[in-house]
Amino acid sequence: MAVVDRGASGQGSSFSVIVNDERYRSIFYQIIVFAVVMWGGWYLFSNTSQNLEARGMSSGFDFLGSTAGFSIAFSIIPYEAGDSYLWVYLVGITNTLLLSFLAIVATTMLGFFVGIMRLSKNWMVAQLASWYVEILRNTPLLLQILFWYLAVFAILPRPKNSLDILSLELFQLNNRGLYFPAPVPGDLFWLTMVTLLISVIVAYGIAIWAKRRQNATGVRFPAFWTGVGIIIGFPMVMFLITGSPLQWDIPVLKGFNFAGGSSVPPAFLAVFIALVIYHACFIAEMVRAGILSVSHGQTEASYSLGLKPGLTLRLVIIPQAMRAIVPPLISNWMNVVKNSSLAIAVGFPDLVAVFMQTSLNQSGHAIEIVAMVMFFYMTVSLTISGALNYYNKLVQLKER
Amino acid sequence: MTNLDASSSEVVFKPKPSLPPPPNTVGAIGWVRKNLFSSPLNAFLTILSLYVIWVIVSNTFEWAIVNAVWEANSRRECLDKVGLSGACWAGVSHWMKNFIYGRYPDEEVWRVNLGFGTLILWMLPFWLPRVTSKIAIGASAILISPFLLGYLFAGGEKGLFLQVMISIAITSFIFSWAHTLLSMATGKSLWAAIVQASGFSAKPEATHKYPVFAACLVVFAVAFAWQSSWDITSQSTNLWGGLFVTLVISGIGIAVSLPAGIVLALGRRSKMPVIRVFCVSFIELFRSVPLITVLFMAVTMVPLFLPEAINPVKIVQAIIAVCIFSSAYMAETVRGGLQAIPKGQYEAAQALGLSYWKMMTLIVMPQALKLMIPNIVGSFIGLLKDTTLVSIVGLYDLLLMLKAVSQNPQWNGIHTEPLVFGAALYFVLCFVMSKYSQHLERTLGAGQAGR
Numbered sequence: 129m130a131v132v133d134r135g136a137s138g139q140g141s142s143f144s145v146i147v148n149d150e151r152y153r154s155i156f157y158q159i160i161v162f163a164v165v166m167w168g169g170w171y172l173f174s175n176t177s178q179n180l181e182a183r184g185m186s187s188g189f190d191f192l193g194s195t196a197g198f199s200i201a202f203s204i205i206p207y208e209a210g211d212s213y214l215w216v217y218l219v220g221i222t223n224t225l226l227l228s229f230l231a232i233v234a235t236t237m238l239g240f241f242v243g244i245m246r247l248s249k250n251w252m253v254a255q256l257a258s259w260y261v262e263i264l265r266n267t268p269l270l271l272q273i274l275f276w277y278l279a280v281f282a283i284l285p286r287p288k289n290s291l292d293i294l295s296l297e298l299f300q301l302n303n304r305g306l307y308f309p310a311p312v313p314g315d316l317f318w319l320t321m322v323t324l325l326i327s328v329i330v331a332y333g334i335a336i337w338a339k340r341r342q343n344a345t346g347v348r349f350p351a352f353w354t355g356v357g358i359i360i361g362f363p364m365v366m367f368l369i370t371g372s373p374l375q376w377d378i379p380v381l382k383g384f385n386f387a388g389g390s391s392v393p394p395a396f397l398a399v400f401i402a403l404v405i406y407h408a409c410f411i412a413e414m415v416r417a418g419i420l421s422v423s424h425g426q427t428e429a430s431y432s433l434g435l436k437p438g439l440t441l442r443l444v445i446i447p448q449a450m451r452a453i454v455p456p457l458i459s460n461w462m463n464v465v466k467n468s469s470l471a472i473a474v475g476f477p478d479l480v481a482v483f484m485q486t487s488l489n490q491s492g493h494a495i496e497i498v499a500m501v502m503f504f505y506m507t508v509s510l511t512i513s514g515a516l517n518y519y520n521k522l523v524q525l526k527e528r
Numbered sequence: 529m530t531n532l533d534a535s536s537s538e539v540v541f542k543p544k545p546s547l548p549p550p551p552n553t554v555g556a557i558g559w560v561r562k563n564l565f566s567s568p569l570n571a572f573l574t575i576l577s578l579y580v581i582w583v584i585v586s587n588t589f590e591w592a593i594v595n596a597v598w599e600a601n602s603r604r605e606c607l608d609k610v611g612l613s614g615a616c617w618a619g620v621s622h623w624m625k626n627f628i629y630g631r632y633p634d635e636e637v638w639r640v641n642l643g644f645g646t647l648i649l650w651m652l653p654f655w656l657p658r659v660t661s662k663i664a665i666g667a668s669a670i671l672i673s674p675f676l677l678g679y680l681f682a683g684g685e686k687g688l689f690l691q692v693m694i695s696i697a698i699t700s701f702i703f704s705w706a707h708t709l710l711s712m713a714t715g716k717s718l719w720a721a722i723v724q725a726s727g728f729s730a731k732p733e734a735t736h737k738y739p740v741f742a743a744c745l746v747v748f749a750v751a752f753a754w755q756s757s758w759d760i761t762s763q764s765t766n767l768w769g770g771l772f773v774t775l776v777i778s779g780i781g782i783a784v785s786l787p788a789g790i791v792l793a794l795g796r797r798s799k800m801p802v803i804r805v806f807c808v809s810f811i812e813l814f815r816s817v818p819l820i821t822v823l824f825m826a827v828t829m830v831p832l833f834l835p836e837a838i839n840p841v842k843i844v845q846a847i848i849a850v851c852i853f854s855s856a857y858m859a860e861t862v863r864g865g866l867q868a869i870p871k872g873q874y875e876a877a878q879a880l881g882l883s884y885w886k887m888m889t890l891i892v893m894p895q896a897l898k899l900m901i902p903n904i905v906g907s908f909i910g911l912l913k914d915t916t917l918v919s920i921v922g923l924y925d926l927l928l929m930l931k932a933v934s935q936n937p938q939w940n941g942i943h944t945e946p947l948v949f950g951a952a953l954y955f956v957l958c959f960v961m962s963k964y965s966q967h968l969e970r971t972l973g974a975g976q977a978g979r
Contacts, residue, residue: 158802165806172833179832250570251563252577266958267951268913271927275951278934278943283612466818473920484824494828502817502825509816
């Protein structure tokens with residue numbers, strides 16, 4: 129578009145042409161915004177460097193190599209007081225990832241269960257589920273975490289009178305945490321794992337082949353059950369051939385506490401349970417909305433084609449519902465990862481607790497530590513949203 | 529087949545009246561059969577759910593009501609009476625004042641009440657029938673009231689800027705209610721009434737604003753004179769606490785996040801790359817990190833970022849963090865609403881020759897905001913719940929107050945009762961808000977069905 133001379137009142141000066149041209153104006157605005165942001169950034173930067181100088185603090189990431197003089201109550205990678213801050217960062221990340229991963233798996237299962245309960249034709253079941261959702265999602269998560277920690281796990285018995293869950297003498301719950309058997313792999317256990325990996329690949333290949341053949345010829349092949357058989361069967365055989373090279377280290381009461389096995393502290397359990405219960409409400413709502421979003425005509429059409437209710441659900445309803453469920457589901461998983469940082473309130477050593485609180489207080493490197501923690505969460509977030517975009521591209525309606 | 533015409537002898541088919549439906553398919557019994565016992569599995573599920581509900585309700589009832597202790601002076605007394613089998617509500621009622629006002633002095637509590645009362649009164653016209661210009665009233669309540677309320681809560685010396693803002697707040701409060709009463713009684717706006725009373729109605733329309741400005745100035749001058757005589761003691765923010773602080777933080781969060789979110793969302797959809805990049809990075813950065821990291825960032829880095837002369841108190845640091853965080857979320861909510869507006873609306877506005885801001889304020893935003901109201905209320909609920917996180921950085925909000933009861937020597941170890949009370953309080957607040965947003969969704973949806 130050519131620049132239009134709008135000097136209708138006789139002033140066709142180049143100035144008014146420039147002022148009224150949208151392109152020039154947009155460049156002008158952008159320069160102003162850029163300048164303001166840069167000035168703000170410079171202002172903050174100069175203040176910060178002045179303040180740091182006044183307090184005699186250095187900046188930079190050198191502190192990561194120095195030793196952290198505190199101990200951490202729970203870590204899945206070995207840690208002891210005296211390891212470096214970088215190692216503390218990694219301990220925090222692994223703890224956060226462990227907690228979030230377990231919570232995501234459990235909350236997804238519970239959420240689907242509650243969501244399906246809400247859609248039940250049984251009025252009582254639907255009401256029960258809907259009150260579960262209403263009550264728990266309208267109370268703050270932090271309050272729920274504190275409730276589990278202070279009101280439930282704090283009144284658990286001492287190790288001596290542990291609650292024996294399932295009465296198998298395997299899972300012991302007391303005020304020091306939950307004790308459970310730990311697997312101790314033997315020499316040849318890796319063979320079983322390798323077989324498992326190969327079986328999964330083979331089962332996946334069979335599933336693809338079966339689908340291709342069905343698309344081409346219409347002949348069905350029970351790929352699912354074959355796959356289950358392969359994945360369970362072959363590793364089992366290998367496991368038995370190599371002489372069952374897996375022992376369980378069972379926790380036993382010795383003196384005042386349990387020895388052997390693995391354990392998680394009460395703080396972990398409190399955060400885990402609260403995260404699972406709280407986020408399941410949101411997942412339940414997504415599942416309900418997703419299934420309701422599939423129009424009833426789909427069900428009727430599939431019945432009129434002669435499909436049984438089970439097949440209708442599996443082949444018609446669920447694939448379409450998943451398209452609506454998965455995107456919010458994954459962003460909810462992201463929220464689980466973010467909310468796992470509330471573990472700090474009950475003293476579970478997640479990333480924020482060990483790094484942003486303890487390490488920051490000890491080393492004083494506020495800017496570096498805040499940046500590193502935010503970097504971790506952003507990386508997780510970008511990874512998850514990247515996966516989500518890929519999935520969306522995969523399942524979105526193909527317009528033909 | 530004879531005698532077709534002979535109507536006298538014709539046997540007319542006359543259906544008998546239909547039988548009533550079988551008694552077990554209608555009424556209460558039918559409903560129960562259909563919804564609860566339609567199959568053995570359903571019957572089993574019903575009984576199982578009833579059992580679950582019974583266990584939960586009866587135990588809660590017994591703990592919270594039957595065995596509860598309402599009057600006691602220490603936890604020891606409660607424990608001696610009922611042990612752990614009943615709730616010790618005495619601990620909650622002894623601390624009730626702290627749960628609501630924190631450690632705000634007793635004789636100054638009226639200021640908090642007056643502040644929130646004013647705000648409620650200010651927002652009230654929003655729900656009254658036949659009131660026009662609700663948006664302006666609501667905007668004045670959200671944007672200007674914080675100055676008046678902030679002064680009421682904090683007290684102390686007030687500079688010229690604050691004095692002017694307080695006077696503006698008083699003026700707009702008076703005008704809001706004058707307009708509300710007038711338009712409810714006569715259906716006319718305050719503007720029209722002032723114009724008419726001043727005798728300007730015969731003059732050209734462009735001059736109508738002068739008497740209104742004059743009226744504003746008069747009220748402003750009176751308000752300024754009035755407020756300069758106020759003298760209330762200064763109350764340190766360290767004394768603020770409980771529900772009061774929760775509402776202050778989430779209230780300011782709401783008031784800032786809505787306009788900031790709109791600006792960020794518009795920036796994100798802007799055609800200017802520099803603005804877009806800044807907005808996208810701001811939104812994505814703060815949406816991808818947990819609020820607690822933003823709070824820690826504010827608490828540890830704000831003192832570093834600002835010159836040493838300005839050292840904001842902790843509550844201000846927390847408010848900065850909450851505002852940044854909620855603005856980023858609000859921006860995405862608003863963007864969702866903007867995307868729902870069909871492109872034809874933008875094109876039509878441009879075809880009419882409207883400028884960008886006119887297009888946005890007159891065409892797009894009114895429609896988009898209407899669509900967004902349920903989601904915005906949803907964000908507010910989230911914000912109210914999220915403010916509990918300020919307790920982690922040591923602000924005595926409602927949650928930390930609830931937790932603090934157990935550190936009191938008399939009530940040592942009382943955790944469950946305050947937390948249950950707090951949960952109930954939050955539940956009521958959030959539940960009412962969410963039901964209200966569903967109601968709005970329905971009423972607004974009804975308005976759209978006609979399109």
